[in-house]
Amino acid sequence: xxxxxxxxxxxxxxxxxxxxxxxxxxxxxxxxxxxxxxxxxxxxxxxxxxxxxxxxxxxxxxxxxxxxxxxxxxxxxxxxxxxxxxxxxxxxxxxxxxxxxxxxxxxxxxxxxxxxxxxxxxxxxxxxxxxxxxxxxxxx
Numbered sequence: 001x002x003x004x005x006x007x008x009x010x011x012x013x014x015x016x017x018x019x020x021x022x023x024x025x026x027x028x029x030x031x032x033x034x035x036x037x038x039x040x041x042x043x044x045x046x047x048x049x050x051x052x053x054x055x056x057x058x059x060x061x062x063x064x065x066x067x068x069x070x071x072x073x074x075x076x077x078x079x080x081x082x083x084x085x086x087x088x089x090x091x092x093x094x095x096x097x098x099x100x101x102x103x104x105x106x107x108x109x110x111x112x113x114x115x116x117x118x119x120x121x122x123x124x125x126x127x128x129x130x131x132x133x134x135x136x137x138x139x140x
Contacts, residue, residue: 040106052080094122101129113138
């Protein structure tokens with residue numbers, strides 16, 4: 001934590017952020033999350049909606065995307081049953097995703113991260129199931 005504080009106070013902090021973040025993230029605007037979904041959730045991609053719930057957040061963009069496969073993962077079975085946006089559902093914790101390594105081209109995760117008890121395990125799982133050069137799109 002102390003190391004981050006030193007970096008943050010450094011005059012090169014903006015360069016540091018550019019190094020960490022996609023250039024598009026540095027030009028953030030309202031609708032940025034949806035713009036990324038439109039860009040990356042089309043074509044023959046295999047995608048995961050992590051903590052998808054009933055899919056209420058997807059209503060505004062669902063008709064605009066067409067991934068090859070969208071798998072929803074959530075711990076609430078009733079939400080999964082009511083989700084009309086996903087092609088397949090898995091009742092599971094994001095800390096223990098029941099899929100092989102390197103499955104997904106894209107993982108989307110909206111309004112979930114802030115509710116996790118152990119986000120580090122979840123991010124490790126995201127890394128494990130993402131393909132090399134896969135995309136993780138988070139909104140919180």
